[in-house]
Amino acid sequence: MIAPVAQTSVCGDVREHRLKSMLLRSNLVIRAKQVVLPHGIAAAAIHISQDKIATVADYEDVPAGSELVEVGEQSIVMPGLVDSHVHVNEPGRTEWEGFETATRAAAAGGITTIVDMPLNSIPPTTTRVGFEEKLAAAKSKCSVDVGFWGGVVPGNTSELAPLLAAGVVGFKCFLIHSGVDEFPNVTEGDLRTALPELTRLGAILIVHAELPGPISRTGIPACPNVAEKEIGTDRNVYPTEKEIGTDRNVCPTRYETFLASRPRAAENEAVELMIKLAREFGTRVHIVHHSSSDALGELRAAKTAGLKITAETCPHYLTLASEDIPDGATEFKCCPPIRERENCEQLWAALGDGTLDMIVSDHSPCPPEMKLRESGDFLAAWGGISSLQLRLPLVWTEAQRRGHSLDDLSRWLCAAPAQLVGLQNRKGKIAAGWDADLVIWNPEKQFEVAGQRLHHRHKLTPYEGKKLSGIVEKTFLRGRKIYDDGEFVGGPRGVLLTS
Numbered sequence: 001m002i003a004p005v006a007q008t009s010v011c012g013d014v015r016e017h018r019l020k021s022m023l024l025r026s027n028l029v030i031r032a033k034q035v036v037l038p039h040g041i042a043a044a045a046i047h048i049s050q051d052k053i054a055t056v057a058d059y060e061d062v063p064a065g066s067e068l069v070e071v072g073e074q075s076i077v078m079p080g081l082v083d084s085h086v087h088v089n090e091p092g093r094t095e096w097e098g099f100e101t102a103t104r105a106a107a108a109g110g111i112t113t114i115v116d117m118p119l120n121s122i123p124p125t126t127t128r129v130g131f132e133e134k135l136a137a138a139k140s141k142c143s144v145d146v147g148f149w150g151g152v153v154p155g156n157t158s159e160l161a162p163l164l165a166a167g168v169v170g171f172k173c174f175l176i177h178s179g180v181d182e183f184p185n186v187t188e189g190d191l192r193t194a195l196p197e198l199t200r201l202g203a204i205l206i207v208h209a210e211l212p213g214p215i216s217r218t219g220i221p222a223c224p225n226v227a228e229k230e231i232g233t234d235r236n237v238y239p240t241e242k243e244i245g246t247d248r249n250v251c252p253t254r255y256e257t258f259l260a261s262r263p264r265a266a267e268n269e270a271v272e273l274m275i276k277l278a279r280e281f282g283t284r285v286h287i288v289h290h291s292s293s294d295a296l297g298e299l300r301a302a303k304t305a306g307l308k309i310t311a312e313t314c315p316h317y318l319t320l321a322s323e324d325i326p327d328g329a330t331e332f333k334c335c336p337p338i339r340e341r342e343n344c345e346q347l348w349a350a351l352g353d354g355t356l357d358m359i360v361s362d363h364s365p366c367p368p369e370m371k372l373r374e375s376g377d378f379l380a381a382w383g384g385i386s387s388l389q390l391r392l393p394l395v396w397t398e399a400q401r402r403g404h405s406l407d408d409l410s411r412w413l414c415a416a417p418a419q420l421v422g423l424q425n426r427k428g429k430i431a432a433g434w435d436a437d438l439v440i441w442n443p444e445k446q447f448e449v450a451g452q453r454l455h456h457r458h459k460l461t462p463y464e465g466k467k468l469s470g471i472v473e474k475t476f477l478r479g480r481k482i483y484d485d486g487e488f489v490g491g492p493r494g495v496l497l498t499s
């Protein structure tokens with residue numbers, strides 16, 4: 001009776017082996033002299049089977065019969081970028097941005113996964129029902145894969161478990177007015193209610209870390225981001241240039257007025273509060289769009305002490321300096337603000353030593369009228385910069401000037417954001433078993449930014465005319481080419497990442 005069993009087992013092995021080799025047989029091979037792999041850059045042939053990377057083989061290893069993409073000598077193959085901070089705004093404010101336009105901009109920028117923020121859409125993603133509406137709105141429109149953040153607002157603690165079960169990657173909160181009334185900010189008291197639940201669920205909390213106290217202490221009647229409906233009605237609460245007269249320090253068309261209205265202390269105190277709460281409740285905390293270099297020491301110490309805290313910064317804090325922003329140029333307004341050149345250099349140093357973990361876009365669009373470009377009023381204009389499509393060349397141009405490597409770039413733009421949202425075993429890396437999400441780009445080639453050529457819904461950009469290095473040539477999403485030298489290929493193939 002033993003023999004038949006053994007026989008069956010051998011047959012089973014053979015069958016399994018055949019099945020495996022069939023599944024692993026590549027139908028596509030992409031090979032290049034420079035592939036950014038987890039342990040450095042090497043020549044390699046990436047074998048792709050269906051939507052996964054089957055194996056990363058030697059450069060010469062190209063199985064007969066497979067379709068071969070030969071990458072030019074100058075170009076790099078990197079994991080498809082992951083952008084964990086994108087405001088898509090659909091449904092409800094689709095005229096600001098939508099899934100179709102945002103994800104096309106992403107594909108053109110070499111990004112294969114975005115994660116949508118829970119606010120600026122109506123309804124916001126703060127309830128299970130709101131999340132379902134968002135999923136319905138996104139369905140069949142996405143050119144890249146899309147994940148979703150949920151939101152923590154006062155009183156929605158009972159929604160957190162259902163939202164997580166429905167597939168959000170974690171939760172965002174604001175410590176200051178968010179700019180839209182349907183997504184109110186939380187106080188320390190609200191957080192003391194929500195944090196035990198987040199810890200119990202093992203969910204991460206990402207935080208807009210500015211506290212209102214230091215902002216109101218400046219005495220500048222700083223405007224929070226205002227929703228469209230409020231523009232016009234609330235204008236009388238902000239001083240006009242005429243009212244201010246010759247007092248240039250509070251002139252609303254000067255960038256330094258806006259900068260003074262959002263002091264570093266607002267960020268520093270907020271980071272301090274979040275470190276205290278992370279320690280007390282054991283919750284995983286992530287600081288979004290970090291700008292103040294003064295808080296880096298606290299962050300560094302908290303990480304060294306073993307707290308589960310991470311932080312991101314954005315291209316605008318790393319490539320622009322307040323000293324260069326002209327009067328009235330409200331396309332440069334975002335919150336927290338772009339600070340001084342010296343602050344920018346410290347952010348780069350913090351990326352270098354690991355205090356800051358990643359660079360994400362905080363793509364936050366609005367219709368150009370809301371930027372109030374004609375009046376140039378920084379205090380009343382909407383705060384937010386759209387840079388989804390430009391993240392790779394913006395960061396690369398400045399990173400290489402400072403001696404950072406392609407490995408650093410890949411960690412900041414791909415692996416770290418994937419890890420933040422729990423996709424580290426699927427996205428952000430070129431390795432067997434990972435999704436075949438790839439970008440082929442030329443790091444040497446330069447171009448000049450022209451807003452009109454961006455695929456974002458609105459074209460106003462603080463980067464207009466800027467010369468950047470790094471041109472995205474081809475983007476592959478789960479083994480299929482979706483972007484090829486300026487053209488989109490095929491229809492929207494992105495999936496909604498809810499599990």
Ligand SMILES: [Zn+2]
Pocket residue numbers: 085087117362363364
């Ligand atoms: Zn944001």
